[in-house]
Structures are given as structure tokens and as C-alpha cells.
Amino acid sequence: MEASILVIQLLNGLQLGILLFLLSAGLTLTFGIMDFVNLAHGALYMLGAFFCATLTIYTGSFLLAVAVAIPLTALAGYILERLVVQHLYHRDHLDHVLATFGLILCIDTLVHLIWGPEGIAIPLPEILNTQVEIFPGIVFPTFRLLIIGMGLTAAAGLYLLVNHTRVGMLIRAGASNRRMVGALGVDISTLFSGVFALGAALAGLAGMLIAPITEASIGMGSDIIITTFVVIIIGGIGSMKGAFLAALIIGLIDTFGRSFLDDIFKIFMSGEAAETAAPAVSAMLIYILMAVILAFRPQGLFPPLTR
Amino acid sequence: MNKLITAAAVAALSATSTAFAADEVKIGFITTLTTGAASIGKDQENAVNLALEHIDNTMGGKPVKLIMADDGFKPEVGKQATDKLVKQDDVDFVAGYIWSHVLLASRKSVLDADKFLISANAGPSPVAGKLCHENFFSTSWQNDQTPMAMGETLNKQGVKSLYIMAPNYAAGKDMVAGVERTFKGEIVGKDLTKWGKDAQLDFSAELAKAKASGAEGIFVFYPGKAAGAFIKQYEQAGLRDSLPLYTVFTIDSLSLPKLKEAGMKSVLGSSMTQFWSPDLDVPANKKFVADFREKHGSYPSFYAAQAYDSIMLIKSAVDAVGGNLDDMDAMRAAMEKADFDSVRGEFSYGNNHMPIQNFYSRKVVEDADGNWTTQIDQVVLENHQDVYASECKL
Numbered sequence: 001m002e003a004s005i006l007v008i009q010l011l012n013g014l015q016l017g018i019l020l021f022l023l024s025a026g027l028t029l030t031f032g033i034m035d036f037v038n039l040a041h042g043a044l045y046m047l048g049a050f051f052c053a054t055l056t057i058y059t060g061s062f063l064l065a066v067a068v069a070i071p072l073t074a075l076a077g078y079i080l081e082r083l084v085v086q087h088l089y090h091r092d093h094l095d096h097v098l099a100t101f102g103l104i105l106c107i108d109t110l111v112h113l114i115w116g117p118e119g120i121a122i123p124l125p126e127i128l129n130t131q132v133e134i135f136p137g138i139v140f141p142t143f144r145l146l147i148i149g150m151g152l153t154a155a156a157g158l159y160l161l162v163n164h165t166r167v168g169m170l171i172r173a174g175a176s177n178r179r180m181v182g183a184l185g186v187d188i189s190t191l192f193s194g195v196f197a198l199g200a201a202l203a204g205l206a207g208m209l210i211a212p213i214t215e216a217s218i219g220m221g222s223d224i225i226i227t228t229f230v231v232i233i234i235g236g237i238g239s240m241k242g243a244f245l246a247a248l249i250i251g252l253i254d255t256f257g258r259s260f261l262d263d264i265f266k267i268f269m270s271g272e273a274a275e276t277a278a279p280a281v282s283a284m285l286i287y288i289l290m291a292v293i294l295a296f297r298p299q300g301l302f303p304p305l306t307r
Numbered sequence: 308m309n310k311l312i313t314a315a316a317v318a319a320l321s322a323t324s325t326a327f328a329a330d331e332v333k334i335g336f337i338t339t340l341t342t343g344a345a346s347i348g349k350d351q352e353n354a355v356n357l358a359l360e361h362i363d364n365t366m367g368g369k370p371v372k373l374i375m376a377d378d379g380f381k382p383e384v385g386k387q388a389t390d391k392l393v394k395q396d397d398v399d400f401v402a403g404y405i406w407s408h409v410l411l412a413s414r415k416s417v418l419d420a421d422k423f424l425i426s427a428n429a430g431p432s433p434v435a436g437k438l439c440h441e442n443f444f445s446t447s448w449q450n451d452q453t454p455m456a457m458g459e460t461l462n463k464q465g466v467k468s469l470y471i472m473a474p475n476y477a478a479g480k481d482m483v484a485g486v487e488r489t490f491k492g493e494i495v496g497k498d499l500t501k502w503g504k505d506a507q508l509d510f511s512a513e514l515a516k517a518k519a520s521g522a523e524g525i526f527v528f529y530p531g532k533a534a535g536a537f538i539k540q541y542e543q544a545g546l547r548d549s550l551p552l553y554t555v556f557t558i559d560s561l562s563l564p565k566l567k568e569a570g571m572k573s574v575l576g577s578s579m580t581q582f583w584s585p586d587l588d589v590p591a592n593k594k595f596v597a598d599f600r601e602k603h604g605s606y607p608s609f610y611a612a613q614a615y616d617s618i619m620l621i622k623s624a625v626d627a628v629g630g631n632l633d634d635m636d637a638m639r640a641a642m643e644k645a646d647f648d649s650v651r652g653e654f655s656y657g658n659n660h661m662p663i664q665n666f667y668s669r670k671v672v673e674d675a676d677g678n679w680t681t682q683i684d685q686v687v688l689e690n691h692q693d694v695y696a697s698e699c700k701l
Contacts, residue, residue: 005519012511057568117345118561121535121569124543129570131545141543144511213543214508214536215565217343223505258498259512279475279499283507 004137009259010252011134015144017251018151022206023224024231024243025158026199032238032304033175034192036089037096040080040103041203041228042221048073048204049216050111053120062125066208070201077200081193089192108218119217128212147209154205155244162240171195175238230290236300245302250286257282331372332625332632334618335392337385337403337413338427340377342504343532346561347405347610348377351427353603354611357595358618366622367630374398378405380504382412389413393420399632400425402617405610407431407450407477418442421635423624423642427617428610430661431477432484436695439659442635444642446616446649448582449661449693450481451488453555456580456666456687457526458489461553463687464578467492470522470550472513472537474502474529482528482555488694496520508536514544526553534562538571547573554579558671560608563679574671575679582662583612583651584669584683591648606680612650623647655690659699663692 023045030038051072055065080103088099128143162168174181174188182188207220214220231250235242262278269277293301336355338348352375364371374396378385385406392398393416401417402425404410410429417424423442426434430449434440461469469492473479479499487494496516501507517525525546529537534557541552558566558574566574585596585606595615599607607615620642627641628634645656654664666688669681 005515008515008519009512012515015511016509112341112345117341117343117349118565119343119346119532119535121539121565123569129543131543139545141511141540141545143543210509213540215532215539217532218345219342219504223508226505255512258500258507259516262498275497275499279501283475283501 004135005259007135007138008140009255011140011144011148013252013255014248015147015151015251016255017248018148018155019206019210020224020228020231020251021244021247022151022154022202022209023228024235024247025155025240026202027228027232028235028238028240028243029171029195029199029202031232032240032243033171034089034195035175036085037093037100038085038199039097039100039225040107040221041100041199042223042225043104043107044073044077044080044200044221045203045207045224046111046216046218046221047076047107047207048201049122049207049211049220050115050120051204052208053122053211053216054115056122057120062122062128062212066205069208070205073204073207074197074201077204078193078197080200081196085196086189086193104222108222111218115216117218119215120211121215122212124212143212150205150209154202158202158240167191167194227286230286232300234290234293234301236303239300239302239304242300242302242304246300250289253285253289254282257285261285331370332366332621332630333372333374333396333398333400334621335374335376335389335396335398335401335403336427336614337376337378337388337392337401337409338614339380339405340375342380344380344405347531347608350561350608350611351403351405351614354595354599354607354614355618357599357602358615361594361598362618362622366625367628369625369630376403378409378413380406380409382406382408385409386412386416389416393417393422398422400621402621403427403614404429407481410434411477414438414440414443423621423635423638425617425620427613429478430481430693432481432695435659435661435693436698439699439701441639441660441701444620444656444660445662446620447613447662448664449695450478451485451695452666452688452691452693453580453582454482454485454526454528455489456668456691457553457555457578458486458491459687460578460580460668461486461524461526462489462491466524466551466553468495468520468522468524469493469553470495470517470520470525471497472510472517472525472527472529473499474506474533475499476502478530479528486526486555492523495522506533508533510537510540511544514540514546517550518544518546522550524551524553526555527557528555529557534558535565535569538562538566538574539569542571542573552577555581556609558681559610560585560606560680561610563671563681564605567679575673577671578668578684579671579681580666580668580687581609581681582664582666583609584667584681586680586682587651587667589648589650589652592650592652595650606678616647616649616651619647619649620645657692657696658701659693659696660701661693661696663690665689666691 051069235246265274340348376388407429435449498513624638668684
């Protein structure tokens with residue numbers, strides 16, 4: 001029994017980590033590579049969820065909705081970049097924060113106007129609403145397996161794109177010296193718009209994957225954006241590999257903290273004290289980790305090699 | 308010179324507004340109109356407006372002025388909104404409050420200013436016990452009561468072991484304490500999850516633990532949007548057959564339509580307890596539910612029922628003094644009698660101004676038109692008074 005719950009919690013942690021990675025990948029692209037602080041990244045995550053929810057209800061198919069909602073979210077990201085973000089690259093970080101915070105308020109209100117305050121639940125097809133027995137005695141919801149699968153696919157695709165394609169090379173080059181790449185005849189402004197749209201698509205995908213578990217609701221982006229920043233700080237700002245590993249670490253720590261901390265606390269304190277302390281401490285665990293890492297290794301666990 | 312004119316204009320304006328104030332009954336209503344919990348606030352707002360429509364917007368011969376305010380789901384914002392209602396708008400009654408932590412943060416502002424405070428939902432243990440106040444009334448319940456009724460229901464159904472999940476805040480802890488007080492079986496596990504603006508909505512780890520615990524049932528309290536999230540994950544984890552669901556304040560008229568849309572059939576037949584239900588056979592309730600459905604197309608939630616009652620309670624007080632709002636003592640005495648047609652039927656007030664009322668067990672059913680709603684099973688606690696009343700010195 002003990003071993004099986006350990007495996008299930010491992011999978012749960014992995015699934016949470018994958019979701020965080022999809023979000024932090026986009027943030028790594030914009031913050032780490034383009035040096036742009038984008039608090040509104042969570043708003044794109046929310047938009048993805050709402051697009052997907054509406055399309056699922058209209059088309060009746062969740063997977064089809066995801067396929068259409070991803071380019072739609074990318075387009076929203078592209079428009080946002082062209083209209084607002086582009087004019088902010090040469091300003092300092094405080095301006096980024098102020099402008100993107102304003103964007104959060106605007107997008108939240110826009111969603112409120114279009115979809116109302118209730119939020120939308122996404123119905124899953126029967127086949128995804130079931131459970132699979134992975135090993136004897138270890139039963140796991142199918143949809144959460146799908147999240148893990150889709151997340152890993154996206155991670156692999158991103159790795160190939162950034163490290164093994166010409167576009168990826170341009171992104172990396174543009175990040176280390178924007179002006180030089182521009183001088184070599186590359187349209188850097190289009191490139192960055194594309195990168196921003198890619199980040200938006202990844203955040204949107206994360207929103208689409210979480211919405212059938214919770215729901216598409218206003219403010220869902222602001223709830224998760226802090227954790228996403230924690231991920232990229234722990235991983236090392238600008239490092240895609242760091243973001244991936246840190247997301248998994250955070251997912252696992254958070255899940256294991258929630259599952260086993262009260263039992264651990266009960267060993268050395270009274271049952272009642274443990275019941276009160278455990279949820280409080282498990283909610284803090286990832287921040288404690290971040291504080292420790294900032295104290296001893298401020299550049300993060302896996303900082304990019306060349307910056 | 309310009310400044311002088313402006314000052315004079317402001318003075319004139321404020322003078323007229325005070326002159327008006329005496330001719331109307333001002334009610335401030337605090338609820339959540341933004342964030343994911345805004346649907347609860349909207350439901351309460353609809354109920355308040357329906358109540359005012361039913362009474363022709365008149366109390367004690369005077370027109371009613373309603374001021375809605377948003378607490379943003381945060382204690383500090385709720386307190387600011389309360390301060391504004393009390394100091395700037397100078398209302399006669401402050402009603403509303405969905406959240407226990409918002410009520411606890413705001414109560415002092417209202418009570419120190421010698422105004423009446425009517426809770427239309429939150430019922431944290433302190434306001435029923437040590438912090439009870441002569442000017443505080445509730446048209447809902449004390450937090451512990453509904454889960455206590457659930458504990459009794461579980462005993463009756465012969466459930467021997469239970470897993471508990473609730474959010475980690477004032478009401479969550481009260482709910483857990485309530486069910487623990489009456490449930491006679493063994494509690495094999497308990498999780499208090501993060502709550503507030505960045506509340507935890509993914510319960511994968513907790514559900515895995517609950518399943519592994521081998522409990523015969525799971526008791527949860529997840530109000531607002533967390534409810535939908537919980538039910539979906541409960542269904543996705545396939546726990547319907549192995550771990551029957553028992554809830555309080557989780558499945559309601561707000562979450563049921565969405566659950567139906569998402570095809571979450573596992574809630575049909577699940578048990579919950581409540582002081583009220585849309586099908587409760589009371590004339591006032593029939594009128595309320597029918598008119599609400601006609602106007603808004605959906606069943607009212609219990610939040611709406613309590614909000615409706617809060618307006619009726621205020622009306623009973625203002626009517627009793629013929630609109631003389633300075634007579635606080637007479638209005639208080641009138642409210643203590645609970646002499647109005649409540650949607651829950653007859654009830655009385657305890658010394659701490661918390662209702663002494665029946666609690667029912669309800670089941671989720673499909674109605675004749677295919678809507679999902681709740682239906683009363685039986686009375687679990689009759690004329691039940693909360694346990695904190697003895698700590699109240701009134």
C-alpha cells in the first residue's frame with residue numbers, strides 16, 4: 001500500500017511539474033531570453049483556458065478545441081506583443097511590471113465582460129474521464145496521464161526548436177546580442193514577436209490542460225504566476241533546461257509536502273499541532289526552497305552557460 | 308474664488324444628502340462581486356433585489372436605498388468597503404458577508420459605529436460565542452451546525468470511517484470541528500488545503516491519500532469555484548463507488564448547472580446537509596423560488612435564500628418602529644422575535660442572535676425539467692442551537 005501511494009504521488013508531482021514547466025517555458029523565453037518581465041503571462045494562460053472551454057462547448061470535442069485554441073492563444077500573444085509589449089523592450093523592468101500589471105487588469109475585465117464572472121467547466125470525452133491501471137494496484141486518472149504526455153511532447157519539441165533549428169539559433173543569438181543579429185540582416189522585431197507568441201501558446205496550452213481539472217476562471221493566471229516565477233528563479237533565469245528541472249522539483253516537493261508532511265510532523269509533535277502546522281508549512285515549502293537557493297546559489301540551479 | 312464656490316457646492320450637496328438620509332432606509336450589502344467567487348455575490352445581489360421588489364422597496368413607510376459593495380474575497384478589502392458604508396454612506400444596516408474571515412475583519416467597524424450588522428452567510432464561531440454582540444444578527448447559521456448535522460447523517464447511514472478535506476481558514480476549521488463533534492466513527496485522515504486568493508484547486512495528492520486510507524466515505528467543504536474543481540477530480544479519480552461523497556456548502560444551485568454541463572454524474576445522489584432547500588414546503592419559500600427562477604432562469608442558492616431573508620429581517624425591524632430609525636432598542640427587540648416569513652419557515656433567535664432552526668439532509672436529484680437540484684430527505688437536527696451560545700454573555 002505504502003509503495004503504491006508513493007508511485008501515485010510521484011505521478012501527481014510529475015503532472016504538476018509538467019504544467020508548471022509549460023508556463024515557465026514561456027516565461028523563460030520572454031524574461032530569460034528577451035529580458036522582458038511579463039506579469040501578464042498568467043493572463044495568456046487564462047485566455048487559453050477560456051478559448052478552449054468555449055470551443056469545446058461549440059465543437060463538442062476537447063481535443064479539436066485544443067488544436068484550434070493553441071494557435072488562437074498564440075495569435076492573442078502576437079497581437080499583445082505588437083500593440084503593447086514591443087514598445088517596452090528598451091524601458092526598464094519597473095515599467096515592464098507596471099505595464100503588464102495593467103494588462104492583467106484589462107484582460108481580466110475583458111474576460112469578465114465576454115464570459116461573465118462564473119467561469120466555465122470543460123466537459124471531457126468519456127474516454128479521458130476514466131482511470132488506467134498502470135501497474136497492478138496503481139490506478140491513475142487518464143487525463144492526468146495525457147497532461148504528462150502532452151507536456152513532455154511540448155518540452156521535447158521546444159528542445160529541438162531552440163537547440164537544433166535555425167530559428168532556435170536566431171533566438172539564442174538575438175538573446176545574447178540583439179543589435180548584432182539585427183546588423184546581420186535578421187528581422188529581430190518579427191523574431192521576438194514570434195517568440196512571444198510561442199510563449200503565449202505554451203502558457204495557453206497549460207491553461208487548456210488544467211481547465212478540465214479545475215475550470216476556466218478569472219484570476220486563474222494570477223494564482224499561478226508567482227509559482228512560475230519561483231520555478232524560473234530556482235532553475236536559473238534564461239535556462240530552458242533549468243526551468244524544466246526546477247518545474248519538476250517544485251511539482252514533486254509541493255505534492256510530497258501536501259501528502260506526507262503531516263505524517264512526518266506527527267512523529268515529533270502532537271496530532272493536533274501537526275494538523276495545523278503541516279498545511280501551513282507545505283504551502284511555504286517551495287518559497288523556503290527558493291530562499292535557500294537564493295542565499296547559496298543566487299544564479300539558480302542550472303544557469304545558462306553564456307550570458 | 309473657484310475653490311470657494313466648489314466648497315460651497317460640496318457643503319450644499321452634503322447638506323441635501325443628510326436631509327434625504329432621514330427619509331430613507333439605507334442598507335449596505337457587502338458581498339463578493341469580483342474574482343472567481345463573484346457568482347455567489349451575483350446570486351445574493353439578485354435575491355436582495357427580488358426581496359426589495361417583493362416589498363415594493365418600502366420599509367416602515369420609507370423608501371429603501373441599497374448600496375452594494377464588493378469585498379474582493381479579501382478581509383482587508385471587505386473592511387475598507389465596510390468602513391466606507393459606515394462612515395461615508397452612513398447606512399443604517401450593514402448586511403451580507405459570505406466569508407468568515409471577511410466578517411471577522413469587518414464586524415468591529417459596524418458595531419463600534421452603533422449600526423446593525425446582519426450576516427447573510429458567514430457564521431464563524433467567535434461571533435456566536437465570545438464576540439457576540441447585541442447589534443449582530445444572522446440569517447444563516449453558525450459554521451459548525453451544518454457539518455454537525457452531517458455527522459449525524461453519517462451515523463444514521465452507518466458510515467464507520469471517514470476522510471475529511473476542507474480549506475485551511477476560519478470556516479474550514481469550524482466545518483471540520485462540527486463534523487468531528489457528532490460523527491461517532493473513526494476519522495482516518497484529514498487535509499486542510501491552502502485557501503484565499505491563490506487557493507489550491509488541484510487535489511490530486513489529497514485524493515490519492517483519501518483513496519489509500521480505505522475510508523468508507525469522504526466529507527468535504529469546498530465553497531465557490533473550488534467545488535467544481537473538487538467534484539471533477541473526484542470523478543476523474545474514479546472514486547464514485549469506493550468512496551461515497553458527503554458535502555456541506557459545496558454542491559449548490561451555483562455549482563450544479565456547471566457540473567451538469569460537464570457531465571459530472573457522480574454528484575447525483577450524493578448527500579449533504581442544509582437548513583434550507585429550494586423544495587422546502589413553506590409559502591414564502593415557494594414564492595421566492597418561483598419568482599427567482601422566473602427572473603433568472605436558475606434555482607436560487609442557499610446564499611440567495613439567506614440574502615433574501617436578511618432583507619426581510621431588516622424590514623420586520625423597520626416596520627415595527629414605523630420607520631423611526633433612531634429607536635435602536637425597539638428595532639433590536641423586533642429582530643429578536645424573528646417575526647417575518649422566512650424562506651426556511653418558522654425559527655427563533657438564541658441569546659447570541661443565531662437562528663435556532665432545523666437542519667435537513669438533502670440529496671442531489673434531477674427535476675422534472677432535467678435540471679439538477681437538491682431535494683430534502685429528512686430532518687436531521689430539529690430546532691438546533693449552536694454550541695457556542697453558552698459562551699455568549701448576552
